[in-house]
Every structure is written in C-alpha cells, then in structure tokens.
Amino acid sequence: MNEAEIKEYVDEEKALERIRKNAKLFKTLLKSFVGTTPDQMAQLKKEIEAGDKAAAAKSVHTIKGVAANLSMPKLYELSPQFETLLKGDGDTAEMMANYGAVYDKTIEVVKVLMEKYA
Helix, strand or coil: HHHHHHHHHHHHHHHHHHHHCCHHHHHHHHHHHHHHHHHHHHHHHHHHHCCCHHHHHHHHHHHHHHHHHHHCCHHHHHHHHHHHHHCCCCCCHHHHHHHHHHHHHHHHHHHHHHHHHC
16 A cells, blocks of 8 residues: 555544644554444444434544544545435435445555554
8 A cells, every 4th residue: 555545545644733743642543443443334334224314424424523633534525425415315325335435445544554653
C-alpha cells in the first residue's frame, strides 16, 4: 500500500496536526477505532435490516464524527450521503455495500498505520 492510497483513507498529517503531533495518542485513537469497528458495522447492518433508518442514520452520523476527528476523508465524505439516503425513501442496499467497502478499506489502512506507530 503506497502513501497516496493511505492518505486517501487516513490523512495522517492532518490527524496528527489535530492532536498536536502526539503520536502516542494517534496510535491509541487508531486502536480504539479498530476495536469498536466490528460492533459499529454490525449495529448499522442490524438497524438497516430491521428497517430502523433513523437509528441507522444516527450510527452513520457517529461514524462520520470519528472519521472527521481521525481525518478519514473517504469515510467522512461518504457518510453524509448515506445519512441523507437513510433519512429518505431510497434503497440502502447499494449504499451499504459501498459504505462497507470504504469502511473495510479504512480499517485496513488504520492497521497499516498502527504498525508504523508500534
């Protein structure tokens, strides 16, 4: 994975700027993100399957906030689109697949960065 691809999913420089270049904190935040990931995505999928679009929109909003704080551009940019879709009457299946793919790739990049800060 090259630097450009990493930056597409996690802008390390911006994230470090946001936390005053505290590499230890950055690693802790990345670890926390990876640790809560399976639960967040499982919850989102469950909400969508149950037809609870309001709860799903809240879950996506929470993920969007984390993505903003950790400078995860792709995930952050896709989140408002998904929120809007969830608040409307559109079909969420395709968006959920796209969102899941971006989320999974973001996790992959986070794991690479965690190795860097090990």
